[in-house]
Amino acid sequence: MLIFVSGLIAGLTLDLLLARTLLAPPFRIWPTPAPGSWQSITFWSLFRGGMVATFVTAALDWNSVPLLDWTRFIPGLPLGLIGLFITVCGYFNLGLGNTYCGADGLVTGGLYRFSRNPQYTASIIGLVGLCIGANSIFTIALSTVMVGAYVMMALVEEDWLKQLYGAPYRDYCRQTARF
Secondary structure: OHHHHHHHHHHHHHHHHHHHHHHOOOOOOOOOOOOOOHHHHHHHHHHHHHHHHHHHHHHHOOOOOOOOOHHHHHHHHHHHHHHHHHHHHHHHHHOHHHHOOOOOOOOOOHHHHOOOOHHHHHHHHHHHHHHHHHOOHHHHHHHHHHHHHHHHHHHHHHHHHHHHHOHHHHHHHHHOOOO
8 A cells, every 4th residue: 555655646746746837837757857957857757667566456356346357367468568668668669768758850750650659548548458457446546647657748748749849849749649
């Protein structure tokens, strides 16, 4: 229960800071201004803490609610694995620098020709698979909070990318779906 509560606090705090970033610029928690900044340390601590707590809670609370039987693995396992695979592929497609808020150039090819946020989309799909597989109300709660973070991260990045890449990014937005 302590892990769940810690993850919930981390995830909700992250969601609130992302909402503040979205609604009240120039405050910005994401994309982080620089590695080692308070924003970077805060963001990555909350994000990783929330995600680790989600996975640990799923393992500890596995199948705690008799909502679904073994057939839950038919959709849950593929969704979880596909989400993980596409997320990892996205890191290679985007590059490590850009993944961590660098300005290594606008990427519009590979997975990014289908979605402006394929890593976030795939991570959300993976969390849905985890929720189905874990059959746990606590996992659903934490995953929902972390999905909120992914959605707000995508929204917050839009203005930053428009400022960074200008017209080419705006053109890309007109041609490619966010999720």
